[in-house]
Amino acid sequence: xxxxxxxxxxxxxxxxxxxxxxxxxxxxxxxxxxxxxxxxxxxxxxxxxxxxxxxxxxxxxxxxxxxxxxxxxxxxxxxxxxxxxxxxxxxxxxxxxxxxxxxxxxxxxxxxxxxxxxxxxxxxxxxxxxxxxxxxxxxxxxxxxxxxxxxxxxxxxxxxxxxxxxxxxxxxxxxxxxxxxxxxxxxxxxxxxxxxxxxxxxxxxxxxxxxxxxxxxxxxxxxxxxxxxxxxxxxxxxxxxxxxxxxxxxxxxxxxxxxxxxxxxxxxxxxxxxxxxxxxxxxxxxxxxxxxxxxxxxxxxxxxxxxxxxxxxxxxxxxxxxxxxxxxxxxxxxxxx
Numbered sequence: 325x326x327x328x329x330x331x332x333x334x335x336x337x338x339x340x341x342x343x344x345x346x347x348x349x350x351x352x353x354x355x356x357x358x359x360x361x362x363x364x365x366x367x368x369x370x371x372x373x374x375x376x377x378x379x380x381x382x383x384x385x386x387x388x389x390x391x392x393x394x395x396x397x398x399x400x401x402x403x404x405x406x407x408x409x410x411x412x413x414x415x416x417x418x419x420x421x422x423x424x425x426x427x428x429x430x431x432x433x434x435x436x437x438x439x440x441x442x443x444x445x446x447x448x449x450x451x452x453x454x455x456x457x458x459x460x461x462x463x464x465x466x467x468x469x470x471x472x473x474x475x476x477x478x479x480x481x482x483x484x485x486x487x488x489x490x491x492x493x494x495x496x497x498x499x500x501x502x503x504x505x506x507x508x509x510x511x512x513x514x515x516x517x518x519x520x521x522x523x524x525x526x527x528x529x530x531x532x533x534x535x536x537x538x539x540x541x542x543x544x545x546x547x548x549x550x551x552x553x554x555x556x557x558x559x560x561x562x563x564x565x566x567x568x569x570x571x572x573x574x575x576x577x578x579x580x581x582x583x584x585x586x587x588x589x590x591x592x593x594x595x596x597x598x599x600x601x602x603x604x605x606x607x608x609x610x611x612x613x614x615x616x617x618x619x620x621x622x623x624x625x626x627x628x629x630x631x632x633x634x635x636x637x638x639x640x641x642x643x644x645x646x647x648x649x650x651x652x653x654x655x656x657x658x659x660x661x
Contacts, residue, residue, distance in 0.1 A: 336364050337445050344453035350655045351457055356642050358386040361446060365439040371429040372454060373417075380429075383454065418443065420451040473655060478587040480579030481654065485572040486533040488514045488525060492570065496587065500556055500579045504547040507558065514577070521545060525560070532562030532574040539563060540647050542613030547579070557582045559589070559612065563647045569654065576650050589653055596652075597640050606633045613646055
């Protein structure tokens with residue numbers, strides 16, 4: 325029996341290590357990684373903290389918005405920005421680093437012997453994973469999304485600045501653009517054959533450049549192709565929050581055949597995170613900028629059903645926000661779990 329428990333514990337450590345590896349590569353994966361840790365040691369919630377004398381600052385939690393994890397990794401915030409915590413009435417802090425600055429706050433002060441051993445095993449992994457995340461995000465904060473990752477995507481991707489200049493493009497986008505004449509790239513700039521479409525693109529990019537850091541605007545443009553193959557879809561999502569991946573980026577255009585399960589952005593994310601058909605439908609609507617009432621109307625379900633789906637998606641993916649979903653697609657969308 326003891327051997328079985330030991331092997332079971334090793335399996336949990338291996339799964340947690342895999343989750344932490346994902347979190348190092350994409351900080352938005354820290355909440356689900358910490359959620360698995362909390363479940364493994366018998367807690368409902370855990371918080372990763374930075375300790376500064378008597379101060380405690382949240383770095384990541386099992387239920388923190390993944391976008392906040394990205395903001396906190398790789399830099400030190402001013403005192404007016406830091407998220408100071410009020411710990412639960414019953415809690416316990418565990419030091420993860422030799423200098424005591426990195427800590428894990430548990431909502432359970434007492435753990436079983438097996439869970440104490442598990443915590444002791446994963447503590448060093450957790451500390452190293454966060455320090456790697458911190459260092460990688462700091463070094464990549466002003467670098468582009470990896471060209472290698474973008475080339476792996478079956479979805480066409482154009483990363484644009486405020487003038488419509490193409491900062492990055494993958495092979496799928498180049499191939500799809502060659503199949504139609506509505507949108508071209510000339511001298512590095514995206515240009516539309518139709519004045520109406522050109523006005524739409526110009527307005528989207530201009531609006532995104534004026535946002536205060538939180539807004540987003542979405543537009544779907546159909547790109548006609550010769551019959552019988554049907555039109556391509558170009559989904560443009562514009563937001564200053566894309567500057568995490570490229571400091572000049574204000575928009576990402578996803579180009580794909582809407583009839584192809586291989587290249588649809590929602591289908592790519594569904595394969596990555598093992599989502600069901602209904603969850604994939606919700607992801608597709610989120611990517612298109614729909615809110616809860618319009619998602620409920622499109623799927624012909626009550627709004628509480630949509631709320632439940634969003635909670636499940638958050639647990640699986642780590643975010644239900646449009647821009648963060650696009651970032652996940654660009655960062656890890658086609659990769660294996």
